Amino acid sequence: MSAPMTLLDKLWDAHEILQRDDGTSLLWVDRHLVHEGSHHAFAKLKERGKAVSNPGLTFGVVDHYAPTRGGAVAPDIERMMVTLGENARTHGIRLFDLMDPGQGIVHVIGPEQGLTLPGLLINCGDSHTSTHGAFGALAFGVGATEVAHILATQTIWQKRPRAMRIRFDGVLQAGVTAKDMALHWIALLGSDGAQGHAVEYAGSAVETLSMEARMTLCNLSIEGGARMGMVAPDAVTFEYLRGRPFAPSDFDAAEADWRALSSDAEAAFDREVHIDAGDIAPTVTWGTSPEEAAPITARVPAQDSLGSKAAHARASLDYMGLEAGTPLDGVTVDQVFIGSCTNGRIEDLRMAAKVLAGRRARVPGLVSPGSSRVKRQAEEEGLAQIFTDAGLEWAGAGCSMWVGMNGDLGESGKRCASSTNRNFKGRQGRGARTHLMSPAMVAAAAVAGHLTDVRPMLEGRG
Amino acid sequence: MSGWSELSGDAVALRGANIDTDQLIPARFMSQPRADGYGGFLLHDVRVGDEGHPLNHHAPQVLIAGRNFGSGSSREAAVYALVDFGVRAVFAPSFGDIFAGNAVNNGLLAAQIDEELCAALMEALGDGAGAARVDLAAGCAAIAGHDFDFTLDPVRREKLVNGWDDIDLTGQHMDKITEFCGARFAAHPWAMPTPQ
Structure with missing residues (x-):
């Protein structure tokens, strides 16, 4: 054998x-x-x-x-x-x-x-x-x-x-x-x-x-x-x-x-590595590396808790305009983005729409489906209508703000809740601040105007 | 591409971990043809406007960097920017896997050193430049008064010394490749894409 x-x-x-x-x-x-x-x-x-x-x-x-x-x-x-x-x-x-x-x-x-x-x-x-x-x-x-x-x-x-x-x-x-x-x-x-x-x-x-x-x-x-x-x-x-x-x-x-x-x-x-799935909360990034992430229920960590990563965290917080100890739930955002190769598929759009249905976004935002096929399906299912009714822009299919090469960029100093995969410095535009999270969490941030826990917003919505 | 086996020049320290390829070259520059040179794009958005940035005062051949250097995007343009700026070797505690492969295909040495040595070199260099010598064949370097050895995969060494990339090395195996292709699709016809 x-x-x-x-x-x-x-x-x-x-x-x-x-x-x-x-x-x-x-x-x-x-x-x-x-x-x-x-x-x-x-x-x-x-x-x-x-x-x-x-x-x-x-x-x-x-x-x-x-x-x-x-x-x-x-x-x-x-x-x-x-x-x-x-x-x-x-x-x-x-x-x-x-x-x-x-x-x-x-x-x-x-x-x-x-x-x-x-x-x-x-x-x-x-x-x-x-x-x-x-x-x-x-x-x-x-x-x-x-x-x-x-x-x-x-x-x-x-x-x-x-x-x-x-x-x-x-x-x-x-x-x-x-x-x-x-x-x-x-x-x-x-x-x-x-x-x-x-x-x-x-x-x-x-x-x-x-x-x-x-x-x-x-x-x-x-x-x-x-x-x-x-x-x-x-x-x-x-x-x-x-x-x-x-x-x-x-x-x-x-x-x-x-x-x-x-x-x-x-x-x-x-x-x-073993992880208990039940321990995971909706998670957001607070820094400029995907490892700089924490549950939405947490605060921006104090640098002395980060050991060898403290120096990077200091530079990250400086770039992100955040202070250690600030509760993540409540950090205001200027815009939102839903899409990309990470979270631009039909199920992602369904999750975001479930949060947004019957609600208004307090901040502007862009929803870019991952493909023309996803776009057609989302329109047929009425998801596109939910996004536009909520005040978000329904765009064409592409990488869009995932990397900003096509001209879809955030402004310097502006904070974006994003369903993408990289929160690197300048990734979504020079000086632009990116917080990574799930499409449902982006939708919640759009409704609240700040980072927030999506779970209460999903109550009673199946 | 020309190879190299020894170099003498200046070394400069780039502080901080996770200097990703988005920082090394912002995406908006990547549509430019390589022939125009990518050196000016190196660390553009971090460097331009920061008077104190060491690369605004020095044109080093060697960089000392923090852990996870070159992580993120697979863009080989990050290596072009370094090479066109004149950099031939980067020493760091760890590198993004894709970056490390791209580096060797473009004559750039990406060699691992431990955190302790990295910290000592950064301290010795401060914000200035220090003398650097790198010997690929012997696998050793002398930077700012520190002599040390580094390990380098023998094939990567050969590629750097001769200035080869993989296309040069694969030609000799074309018969085996053709044979493998035939056998694969005969055994697994589903692997051949067929539009319905």
Whole structure:
């Protein structure tokens, strides 16, 4: 009998072409997703006189620079989108451009189209590629030179990371979401806590999550330092994928293969972390690193409680305009944002709408669905109407304020409650202050005009 | 890209943990062609307007930085900004995984040192610049009066010394790759994307 294996080992071994003397593996890449930012890689390919080796396994997506609010498009943004279109045509790559009914954020439409499947190795020049691991895929972000390498060879050199398992057992409280689970573990272990590891999320509280929630959880893996996050595929996964545009035609045969994709009972992990899901409260960030997060019921921590992280916290609070000891519930916000590859899926919009229904936002805000498909669905379900009735702007699909490349930016000194994944200095605009939280918590902040606990607002709302 | 095995120059300390790639290069500069040079974008929003920032007074080849340097976004442009500014080596207690891979593909050494040494180097350098020498082959460095060894993966060393990136190294394996591709799709036909 062979030794017990982790899900990571099974996925890795299925893609390993060879191993170098130093232990680095050459891995086969099943899906390569490129976006406007891949222009450096295409330029590199041209410089070397190379062609794309497997255009049928390569898919292009316009998302990072996608305009979401109509009106004139700045020339340099236009140029980024035109360049991707030209590169896609030159190399015979299927492109999801702005005109495509399947358009949206790469990490939303990969799964939505059924391009993301269990057992695949998926790369994209974006650190949140870990999102696709929610399907039991080996998925990780790469840099431009690696993008060029994959384009040229359909392979990537990579050292096998150490295996880490985070088990969430117990039951989440009402109003607590996958976003809170992620911010909770990152606050616990640090933004480099899982560096060098691939994280497998397991336990009863993960098994009961929808695919959308699992994607949120895996999306944030990189914010805890892990290049890959994954969840073993199960009935929830298969149900989500069946009937998707690119789902396998012989779905039952595929499913039979996928059922073997889980960590064996006796498999050894290099690191195991156990968290009681029932202990997690709605969580918000107060600083400029995702690890600087705390329950909404807490106060901004005093620096002397932070040990070696005190110096960073001091700089963070200075940037955020906050003082130690201030209750987080009550910090006023100037605007809100709901969307992004973290929380721009239909379930996220449903949660936010549940809070906003029949209420008015006290501050302006933007809701940007993760894809055109999500947008249509939200309009059909009446969610878009709830957002506009509440006074929020209903925008087009794209990365939007997640990174602000398309011109959707916050102003200096303004405070934004955001469903995104990065609260870095300047991420949403120079000097802009970002607090990360779940879409439900963003909706609550919009209604209250300040950070607040969403749980009372959900009472009596199923 | 040209390789390097030894360098002599200046070192400067960048204080604080978690200097992420969004700080190293703000996203709005990334649509620019590389040919124009990315050095001016390095730490733009942190540096410009801060008179005291060391990179406004020095053009170092070596940086000493806090833990989790280069975390966050996979943008290789963060490495371009460092390299185009003239930086060839960064020493820190830990690096973002993707950044560390991007660095070596662009001739930038990202070498791990322990927290204690990092603190000592920062103290020795203060807000100024200090003399630095880095020897890749020997895996040692002398910075501001501190001599120390650092470990470097042999393949990464080879790539830095020769100025290679992975595309250069993979060509020799094309037969194996083709064979693997055929076997994979024969065994797992579902892995081939087929629009319905």
